[in-house]
Amino acid sequence: MTTPQTQTPAACQPGGPPVDVVAWRACRLHEAGFPWVLADSLARTRTDLHALLSLVDAGCPPRLAARILSPIDDGSSPW
Known part of the structure; x- marks a missing residue:
């Protein structure tokens, strides 16, 4: 069984030297x-980018994916 992957458009894949991470x-x-x-x-x-994208690929709304992977709420998170 394969998981659908979020497609990476060319905008995030520069043709030149590496960009800022x-x-x-x-x-x-x-x-x-x-x-x-x-x-x-x-x-x-240090939130796991691949875990965020996997959740979104599975149908999770982006804000909920961020919330799921965020540390315990200390009241300061923007989401």
């Missing part, structure tokens, strides 16, 4: 449906 992570998350503010916030954390 945080910018690339934010781009991938945004392309998967995360709002830019949330994508940028998540890209700067």
